[in-house]
Amino acid sequence: MTPSSAPRLPLRLRLLLHGGSVLVALFTFVYARLVCTFICSLSPPVLARTVILLALFHMVLRELLLRLLPSSTEQSTPARRAWQLSVLSWVLTGLLAVVLHATRYPTFPVASHLKFAVGYCLLGGGLLAQVEYLLFENALPSTPNLSLAAKLRERLGRRLIEGYVIFTTVPAGIMLLTLLRFIDELKGERQYVIEAAMLAIGFTGVALAAAIAYGRSLRRDSERLLEAVRRVGGGDFQSTVTTSRPDELSLVAAGINEMAGGLQLRERIREAFGRFVSPQVATEFIEKYARHGKSAVLGGSRRDVVVLFSDLRDFTRLSETLEPEVLIEVLNGYFQEMVAAIQRHGGMVDKFIGDAVLATFGLTGSQGDPAIAAVSAGVEMLRRLEAYNAKLAERGLHLRAGIGIHAGEAVAGYLGSTDRMEFTVIGHTVNVASRIEGQAREPLPPLLFSQEVARRLGDAFPVQEVGTVPLKGVAGEMSLLTVAGEARPVRAA
Template sequence: MTINVTDILTTKVRAVIYALSLLSLLFLETYSTTICPFIDGLRPSQVYRNLGFILILLIIYREVLYHVFKKPWKNFYLPRQTYFLSVIAWLLAGISAFVLHFVLYPNFPITSHIKLFGSFAILGAGILAQIEYVIFEMSYKKIAANEAYTTFKEKISQRILETFLIFTIAPVATLLLIISRYTYEGVLDIHIAKEIIYMGLAMVFASIVLAFTFKKSLKNDTKIIKDDIQKVKKGKYCQIQTINRPDELGEISYAIKEMANYIDDHAKKIAQLNQEIINTQREIIYTMGEIAETRSKETGNHVKRVAQYSKILALKLGLDGEEAELLKQASPMHDIGKVGIPDNILNKPGKLTPEEFEIMKTHAQLGYDMLKHSNKKILQAAAIVAGGHHEKYDGSGYPNGLSGEDIHIYARITAVADVFDALGSDRVYKKAWEDEDIFSLFKEQSGKHFDPKIVALFFENLEEIFKVRKMFQDTE
C-alpha cells in the first residue's frame, strides 16, 4: 500500500500543527502590531475577529491542499511534499489577510498590508513550517518503518543551509521592520528595546526547538546505521533496518541493507556448497568403508550399524550432537586399512598363523597413515578411529599399545561398537555369536579390552542398540 500525505496527517499530528498555528497567529498579532502602527491602532476585538477568520481560512487551505495533493509526487520525499503544502497554505493565509485588511481598512497605506503579508511569510511559511517539517518526518517514519526509500535527491547540507537562512533572515527582517517603524515615528526608547528583545527571544526559542528536534532525529538515524553495521559484523543480515530519508543518511542505510542482502545470499550459497562438500565426503567415506568390508567378505551394513552404535554411545557419554555426528560419519572408515592386506590373509577361512596375524594387525596403522594428512575434520576423525580402534584399555592392544584415556575417545567408542557387531555377525572364519555370549565377553573385558564407562553405557542402552541392528540387519 502506497503511503500518502493524509497518512502522515494523523489525528495527533493535525492537533499539534493546528495548536501551533493558533499560537503562531496569536504571536503574529503581537508581531504585526509591533511592526505596523496602523494595525496597532485597531481595537482588540477587531484584531481577534480578523485572526479567527484567517485561522479558519488557514485550516481550510491546509485540508484542501492535503487532499488534492495527497498522492506522492514522483521522486519526492513525502514529508517534504507535505511541508511545501504547509508553506503554500501559510502564504495563501497571508494573501487572505492582505485582502481582508485591504478591504476592511482602505485608509491604511499599502505598506501596512504588505507588512502584514510579510509577517505570515516570515513566521508561518518560514519559521513554523520548518517545525512542522520535522513533525511530518517523525510521523512518516512511524508509519513507514518497513518501507524502503530508494530515491536520494536531497542533501543534509542543503537542509541545514535552508533552515539556517530562514532563521537568519527572519530575525534580521523582523529587527529591520521594527526599527523602521519607530524610526519613522521618531521614537526609540527602552520600550522599543524590550519589544525587540521579546521578538528576538521568541525566534531564538523556535530555533532552539527546531535544532534540538533535528539533532535528535539525526542522532536516532545515525544510531540505526551504527547498529546495522554491528548486525552485519555479527551475521544478523535479516535484522537490518532502513531509515526513510531522502539524503545521504538514507542512502547509506539503503546501501547497508543491500550489502547485507548480498552477503546473506552469498553466505547461504557458500553454506549450501559447503554442505554439498560435506555430504560428498560422507558418501565417499561410507563407500570406502563398504569397499574395505566387501574385500573381507563383510556386508556394507556392518559399517552402517557401527556408525549408528557409535553415535548412540557418544551422545550417552556426553559428547555434543555435532561431535557425535562427526564420529558417526567417521567410524565407517575404521577398517579402511584392510585394503592393504593381501586377500589370502584377509579372507582366510581358518585361524591365522602368528606371522599372518602380525600382517593383519598392520591394517590399523595403514588406515591411520592413509588419512592422517587431511585437514578435514571428518577425515581427521576417521584417521583417529582407524588407527586406534584395536587399542585396548589395559594397554595390550595395537598398533601403539596405548592404555586408558590415552586412547582417543572416538577410538574407545568405536572399539565397543565394532566388536559387538563383528561378534554378532557371520564371518568367513566364524559363525555369529549369541548375544548372551557377547554380553559375557563385554563384562569380562570391561576395564581390560574396553573402557568400563562405555561398556556400562552399552548395557544401559541395549534397547536402542537392538533397534539399529534390526533396522540395518544383513540380508541373505
C-alpha cells in the first residue's frame, strides 16, 4: 500500500492519540519536579514551556509518520504498522527531550536529563502505545494477503508476551529510578535499591515465565483450532478438536466440532439423496433450497435439451419366467451398465420407469455438445448391453433394448405436490423421444434418433436414414436415423 492510499484515521481516534500526548506531558511535568532537585530549581512556567513544546512536537511527528510512511508492509498489518510508527514517535520525542534539556542546562547531571525520557519512552512508547495498538486494530482494516511471518507476528501468544513484558518491566523500571533518586540525591542507603531491584527482577521474571507458558499453551490451542478449520475446509469432517482449558477457545472448538458434524451429516444426506435422484439434482436442491432454508418451489423453466429414452424388449415375458429376486438382480445389473454409460458422457438420469430409463443431456451444463453426448451414450449403452449379455448367457438370458433420442425444448423443474415432489423434464420433446424408442425394434435398429438430433450432430457421426414412420401424437411422418454401423438389430439369442 502506498502512502497516498493509506487509510485516514478517524477524527475520534486522532483526538484520543493527541490526548495521550497531553497526558504524558502532564506526567513528565509532575514526575520531573518530584524526583529531580535540579529540575525543581526551574520555575514552573519554564518547565511547562519545555513540556508543551515536546507535546506539540510529538503530535506533529506522529501525524507525519502515519501520513507519509507506508501504512502496511508484507510483514505487518496496518494496525501493527501504525503501532510501530507511534512507538517510534514516542522514542524520538524522548530523545529530543534529553538532547534539548542537556543543551539548555549543561550543568545538570545526566540523570536529570533522562527524567524526560522516562515519560515519553517508557510511559508513552511502553504503556500507552499498547492501548493505541488496540485503538488502531479497531479503526484500521486488516490485510488478508499477509506472509506467514506477518501472521505469526499477530498470534495471540506473541501479543500476550509483549503485553506482559511491557506492563511488568516499565513500572518496575520507573520505581527503581525513583529509588535511585533517594540514593543519589537524598543520600539514602544503597541497600534499599538493591533489595527493591532484586524483588522487581524476581517478580518480573516470574510474570514473564508465566506469560511465556500461557502464551505457548494459547498458541497450541490456536494451532489446533486453525488446523481443525483447515481440515473442515478441505472436506475432512471426521476428526474433532479439543483445547487444554475450558474457556472461550473451548467454546470455539465445540462450535467447530458441531459445524463439522453438521457438514458431515449434510454430505451423507447429499450422498444418500444422490442415490435416489440424480447427483446433479441433489446438489442443486441442497445448494438452492436446503442450504438457505428455503422451501422448494413447484414448477420449472423451459430448457433446450436432448432426451434419451431406453426400454427393454419383451420385459413382461421375462418377468413371468424369472423369480422376483433373480429379476431384480438382472435389472440392477442392467441399470448399472446403462447409468454408467449415460453419466460417462455427461447425461443426467431423470428416472427409472419399470425397465425403462429416461435421461437428459444439456440440462446441467456439462461439457461438449448435448446431441453428440447423447448419441455417444446410446452407442456405448448398446455395447455395454452386449458385454452384459455375455455374462447372462450362462443363465440362458439375453436382453434386448431400444433407444430413442430427440432434441428440443422441454420444461425442467419440480413436479408433484409440496409434500411429495420429483425433479423431471416434461413436454413434447420427451414424448417424441419415447415414441422414437418404441420404433427401435426389429426390423429397425435398436438406436434411433430424429432429424433434429442428426442436424445437431454435424460430422461427429456417420448417420444413416432407416425409414420414415408415423408417430403417435406427432403430425405427419418423421424420418428416423441411426449411426452407420449400428444399424443392425440386436437379435434374440
